[in-house]
Amino acid sequence: DIQMTQSPSSLSASVGDRVTITCRASQSISSYLNWYQQKPGKAPNLLIYSASSLQSGVPSRFSGSGSGTDFTLTISSLQPEDFATYYCQQTYGTSSAFGQGTKVEIK
Amino acid sequence: QVQLVESGGGVVQPGRSLRLSCAASGFTFSDFALHWVRQAPGKGLEWMAVISNDGNKKYYADSVKGRSTISRDNSKNTVYLEMNSLRAEDTALYYCARAYSYDLDYWGQGTLVTVSS
Numbered sequence: 001d002i003q004m005t006q007s008p009s010s011l012s013a014s015v016g017d018r019v020t021i022t023c024r025a026s027q028s029i030s031s032y033l034n035w036y037q038q039k040p041g042k043a044p045n046l047l048i049y050s051a052s053s054l055q056s057g058v059p060s061r062f063s064g065s066g067s068g069t070d071f072t073l074t075i076s077s078l079q080p081e082d083f084a085t086y087y088c089q090q091t092y093g094t095s096s097a098f099g100q101g102t103k104v105e106i107k
Numbered sequence: 108q109v110q111l112v113e114s115g116g117g118v119v120q121p122g123r124s125l126r127l128s129c130a131a132s133g134f135t136f137s138d139f140a141l142h143w144v145r146q147a148p149g150k151g152l153e154w155m156a157v158i159s160n161d162g163n164k165k166y167y168a169d170s171v172k173g174r175s176t177i178s179r180d181n182s183k184n185t186v187y188l189e190m191n192s193l194r195a196e197d198t199a200l201y202y203c204a205r206a207y208s209y210d211l212d213y214w215g216q217g218t219l220v221t222v223s224s
Contacts, residue, residue: 001169034210036152043202043217044144044152049210087152091209094166096142098152 002026002090006099012107019075021102023088028068032092035064035073038101039084047086048073078104109133109213111203116218119193127188127218129203136184137161140206143177143188145199146217153199157206158186193222 003026013019023033031051036044046055048064051071061076075082083106088099115127129141143155156167156177165177171190179186186203198221204211 032209036211038152043214044211045214046210046212049208049212055210055212085151089152089154089211094164095168096154096157097168098144098154101151 001095002029002092002097004088004090004097004099006086006088006102008102009100010103010105012105013078014107015078015080017078017107019078019082019104021073021086021088021104023066023071023073023099025069025071025090025092029090029092031067032090033064033066033071034089034091035062036087036089037082037084038087044087075104109205111205111213111215113201113203113215113218116201116220118221118223120224121194121222123193124189124191125193125220127190127201127203127220129186129188129215131184131186131205134205137181141177141179141186142204142206142211143186144202144204144211144214145197146202147196147199150199155201156188190220193220195222198222 005024033051035048038044052064063074065072085101085103087101110132113129142157158165158177162179176189200217202217203215205213
């Protein structure tokens with residue numbers, strides 16, 4: 001199975017900061033990479049699909065990039081509602097896997 | 108609007124079996140693949156299984172292969188997950204999610220399974 005490694009596992013940032021989270025796949029997954037946001041007590045919410053496409057209704061401060069094995073989620077200007085945990089997910093082939101998550105906390 | 112509602116969770120003894128259900132509404136159920144994803148308390152998301160829109164293709168994570176069975180009934184707009192030989196480490200919130208192409212665009216709120224004697 002393809003393994004996904006996210007970094008960092010947590011970070012502290014201030015409102016207005018630019019935040020970058022990375023996700024690395026153990027083998028090439030082309031662009032079959034999604035990003036989700038999860039807030040405490042809630043189900044995950046799709047932010048980015050196919051590595052760089054913004055899901056409808058998601059603010060444009062979120063963006064994704066990458067292909068192959070290395071991917072990035074960027075929040076251009078962190079807002080109070082963005083403090084949450086973020087997960088990448090690969091959907092290449094017949095299986096899927098999530099990264100271990102990145103918790104974004106208030107500095 | 109799209110809704111996914113999981114049920115069937117609860118407290119179950121180690122070694123026993125459990126069947127979870129996920130009832131869907133607000134979309135043409137037979138057009139979409141469905142996934143099960145779980146989350147142990149305080150932990151990350153773990154992908155478990157996917158079933159194709161017609162139920163003919165099923166794929167599982169290695170961690171649950173052989174102990175779990177995903178199925179669906181398109182006449183009832185429901186997807187199921189049966190788990191056998193439950194262990195303490197299966198304690199988690201179990202989500203079903205709709206697959207739109209290669210992403211999961213709608214999720215239920217989850218059903219909690221606690222494996223304990």
